[in-house]
Amino acid sequence: MSNIESPQTITITRPDDWHLHLRDGAAMASVLPHSARQFARAIVMPNLKPPVTTTAMASAYRDRILAALPADMQRAANRFEPLMTLYLTDNTEPDEIRRAMDTGFIHAVKLYPAGATTNSDAGVTDLAKCYKTLEVMQELGMPFLVHGEVTDQDIDLFDREAVFIERVMRPLRRDMPELKIVFEHITTKDAAQYVAEADGPIAATITAHHLLYNRNEIFKGGIRPHYYCLPVLKREEHRLALMTAATSGDERFFLGTDSAPHAIGAKETACGCAGCYTALHAMEMYAEAFDRAGALDKLEAFASFYGPDFYDLPRNEGTVTLKRESWTLPATVALGESALVPLNGGEQINWKML
Secondary structure, three states, rough: EEEEEEEOOOEEEEHHHHEEEOOOOOHHHHHHHHHHOOOEEEEEEOOOOOOOOHHHHHHHHHHHHHOOOOHHHHOHHOOEEEEEEEOOOOOOHHHHHHHHHHHHOEEEEEEEEEOOOOOOOOOOOHHHHHHHHHHHHHHHOOEEEEEOOOOOOOOOOHHHHHHHHHHHHHHHHHHHOOOEEOOOOOOOHHHHHHHHOOOOOEEEEEEEHHHHHOOOHOOOOOHHHOOOOOOOOOHHHHHHHHHHHOOOOOEEEOOOOOOOOOOOHHHHHOOOOOOOOOOHHHHHHHHHHHOOOOOOOHHHHHHHHHHHOOOOOOOOOOOEEEEEEEEEEEOOOOEOOEOOOOOOOOOEEEEEEE
């Protein structure tokens, strides 16, 4: 249970991030310390170029992440653990899932519908092609992480999550009711209601920016590309539904930042990349959201308990403390030889992780 020491301070069990993009190489080395400072563990997304489609590739990627950790974040008390995933394709073999499960460090398989988001071109074109592989995942208890949007160009961008529920999620869960599913970065009241009412092993992650902002934020004073992500921010009614779900105490909803680093030039361009960078100040954003809802007492379970419980992992030891204190985010941070703009870059925020 949260230890509310005063109206100005909250101390919680060290949290985890159940949806994180780290990239690779010099870019990864730049952003990794931000997540490692905030979180004990993170589910690391596999949408690199080329994507992480095999156990061997996941093992090599994990080694690169661990090697890039600053020395003080490799020690036991502050250690950061990357939880690896595989990128599902039309051709992923069932035996690859068995190999992944045997490693102990690969914790999930990710569905990217082909063309749905950044580096998703190698994604699944028809989920029916993957059913034998999904049956093995169901048998072994390997979680299936779902980017829940259809990609049909005739479906309005703001409706693609709701349509995905009807076209993909319901048939999948009818056919495989024991498959553990995480409906990732949900953005609509449709998804929140579906997860809350569903039977069986299903959960959902919610980002801080989808709790704090609606789609108006993208257009305040002009187009603001650093607020553009996929799934895109939705109407206020959807933001409110997500806020209700996150603060409800329902163990099916837990923290996943979907923090996604992109260089300034890749965001501030004629055809900018989707993704918000929040790893630098994610817990401060979540604290702000829960504070606005008068639900700081619900933050610890959402951030620190429900995720590991769903993944059958132990809860973390140790704590982090957040203080109600106004401070200014840097306007930019390094990204390899380039730079990126964190969400709210150059602005003041109201909470600070000590």
